[in-house]
Every structure is written in C-alpha cells, then in structure tokens.
Amino acid sequence: MSIIKTNNLTKKFRELVAVDDVNLEVISGECFGLLGPNGAGKTSLLRMIVAASPPTSGDIWVLGHNLRTDSRQVKANLGVVPQLDNLDEDLTVIQNLVTFARYFDLPKEEAKQRSREILSLFELENKHDSRINELSGGMKRRLLIARGMINQPRLLILDEPTIGLDPQAKHLVWRKLAELKSQGVTQLLCTHNMEEAADICDRVAIMNLGKILSLDTPQKLVIRHVGKTVYVIEVTSEEKNNVKEKLKNLGLDFEVVDNRIHLFHIDSDVVIKDLGTSLISLQRRPGTLEDVFLRLTGRTLIE
C-alpha cells in the first residue's frame, strides 16, 4: 500500500525549478531515504508533502488523502522532524510536548501521560522541567523526534535527523528510528549522510537538480552504479594520460579525480596488472553509496 504518492510534482521559485516533475511512491512500513547534495530539492519536496508549500503543478496523496483538499486530515496523522530546531523556547521540555499534543486535540490528561512516556522513551525524563536552551544539541534533536511522535503518527517525516550529532547521539537516534519502523511507522527522511542512508533506509532515491536520478535499495544502487568493488589507483601526472588511454582500450568504467583514478564494476585484479609500474599506489575497497552519490551527482560543489 502506498503511503505517499506524487504525480508529476513540480515546484518552481521564479526561474528556479526546485522540484522537477517528480513521481515518487513510498510504501507502507518502509524507511525511505532522499539523498542529494544541497539544493537538490529534497527539502522543497518534503515541504510540499507536509502541506507547508503548495506545488506549482502535480498532485500529492498522503495516507490516502489528496493533499490539496484534505491537508488537515493528513497533518493529523503526520509526524514531522524539521532540519532546523524549532522547539518552543518559551516553554519547558514537558510543556513543549503537552502543548504540541494539544495542537492534535489530545485531551489534557492523555497529553500529559503520553508526554511523560515519550520523554522516557527518548531518555529525556530527567530533563522534564528544563528549558530548551539548557539542552545539548543531541537532546534537542531527540526532543524534536519525540515531539514528532506525540500524535502516534502513521508517517514520520525527517529532514536531516542526525545532522550535527556526535556518534553516540546519532546511533541512539538510529536505534529509535529502527524501533519505530518495527512498530510499523513509515518513514521518509532526507539526508546527505551516506552511512545513515545505507544503514537505516530500505530504499533510497538519489536526487539532484530537482530530479530523481536513481531509486532502489542501497545494495542494488551500489551494484548498479559502481559495482561491489572499487579500485582507486594513484598515478603520476606524466603517466596519467597514458593510463587513461589503456583503461579506455580495455573498455573499463572509470572516473579520474586529479591524480587518482576510480575504477568501477571490476571483478578481478587481472586488468590492474597490465598497467604495470606506472602506479604509485593501488587501493581495493568495497563500493559504497557515497561512490554512487558522487558518480550520479558529480564532484563539483553546487551552491
């Protein structure tokens, strides 16, 4: 069953096309990752899905409702964890949750009980009455996710959920997301943390310049675009063109970055031996989602 479905979804800001004719389907119970460099259109896409931004054209169905007509029903069943911390600084930790629960019409007693439960779930119970600016970055992020869960949403939307966190806090967040997934909460997250995407997402879409370039499980994306093993060879400047020529003649799939050559889709070392003494060094490692990402979205900075 599809939880999110977009149909030729486009978002333009004057001349800039932020989201370009995107057809996307997120299936019930999965964790779906949107991966892309800054400015790829991930956040614009998420904002449209949570009804915070009207599409320029195209349609969105979320949880079976058309977002144009039934945004309130959709939002009532949605949990949103934004990239920028927008906790209510005028309220304490517990008041943040109780006030948020009230936006969802939870009765007072239930709101209080649920808030306490969710605080302990996210290991924040001893921060009950703290002010928001007394919390560390990791605590704020956990509280943001806790707040997103207050209405027991069927769909959780997360924009860079672990950005700026230390490894401990990051792994705690990942564990919590895995727990929620096991309870059947569908998740859509956008990130540019490859490890996060590879670890917790069932499927990943790689986006650039408003378009989805490729979409599959992380493993299949790796196999499709770079292969199980990647070779990185370093050559001298003088030898570079020579080696490139050889690789071309061998019909190999490679990419040159300065004095390094990345070789993709190679099954054995045999070819490398042919290159002889012109190599400074040779490194053999498993292909990663990061290789896929850089291949698809390019190595130049996009600003």
Next chain:
Amino acid sequence: MKSFSWRFIRVWQRNRDVFFRLWRSEIPVMVAEPIIILLAMGLGLGTYVGVVNGQSYIEFVTPGVIAGYAMFSASFECTYGTFIRMEHQRTYDAIIVTPLNIEDVTAGEIFWGATRSLLTGSFILAVAAAFQLVHSPWALLILPVSFLTGIMFAAIAVLYSSLVPSIYSFNYYFSLFITPVFFFSGVFFPLSSFPEIIQKLSWIAPLTPVVQLNRALISGTLTTDLLPALAYITGLAFVFFAISLRTMRRRLIV
C-alpha cells in the same frame, strides 16, 4: 480565500501559557507603565492644566490612557512577539505541520494580542475605579471596546510583521505610526486644540474613535455620535484581520 477555524484557540492557549509562565516579567510591565503615565500626566501635568472640558485633567486623561495602552499591548505583542515567534524561534513552522493551518495561527496571534489589550484595559479601569475616576456603569463597556481595539491594532501589527524583512523594521512602526497616533488621538488634549488640518488628519488615526468611545463610556454621556466611531474601528478590525490572514499565508506558505 481561506479563513481560520476554531483551532486558533490552540495558539491562543499556547500564548496564554507562556504569558503566565513568564508572569514575573510580563505583569509588572503591563501594570507599571500605564500607572506611571497616569500619575505623571494626571497629577503632575494636571496641576498646571487644571480643568479640561469641565473635568479634572486626570479624569480627562484616564479613558485616553486606557485606549492608548490597549493599543500598545496589542502592538508590542503582535510586532516583536509575533516576529520573534515567526522568524527567530520558528514556532509557526512547527505549528503549521499539525492540524492547524497558517490562518489559525494568525487568528490565534491576533486574538491573543487583543486579550493582552483587554487585560491592560481591565487593569487600568480597575485602578481608575479605585480612585473614583469612573462615574458610570457604562464604563464596563470599555472592556469590549478594549478587546475590539486590540483586534484592530493586533491585525495591523500582524500585517506589518508579515511584510517586513527584519526585527529592526519595527523601529519605524513605533516611531512613525504608534507614537504619533498616541499623541494625535486626543488622549492628552482635546483635538480641538489642534489646527484644523491636524484635527482632520487625526480622524484617520485609528485610536481617535477609541478615545472618543472610552471618554463617553467612562462619564456615561452616550450619544449617537458614537456609532460612527464604533463602526469605524469595527470596520478597520475586519479589514486588517482579513488582509493579515492573506499576507501571513503568502509569507510562510511558499
């Protein structure tokens, strides 16, 4: 055009909770300033002025101070307060992905601003009554007038907040709009003391009809002249409310 729903009450409740959580810093300000101005003007300046329109100066100035501080309360709340919540704390971004829409948020802000006006108005009226400056039970109607005044000024403030780029823009709002309105609305001296051209201009200022209404209500001298004044502020409140719902959507739902 989209309108707001009953859910605006959730934003009102949120602001109320914050107000009572921060009462130590909120309430003294709300209470002290109008009292100071009342004492300074009424007793200090009043001893020089003597009698205005057959009243002691403090009697003359009290209904105007109620009107003026109803204006200030809503204006501060819905300029700096609204802007900080909207841009600096990003509180609205969090609220509009719950079942509330931006129109509910905007209406909640305006009604909360009006509630601040009502609280301030009630407080000054109570003090005035304690000093026997209130001469008619009609004065109780100053409370709904204060609320309406609050809606009007809150809506104007929210409209301005929805258009400006930064918090520094409110310096203009207060020095070029609120302060002149405060001094040219007949709070401290009858409009008839101004040259004719300024008298005419002062009728554009949305505080002038409020001062007129309060002054009549506190002394119990009601006439049909008050109906246009009431219609004027009601009309402005409606118009600015409707416009601010639109401009807020345009600013935040992009």
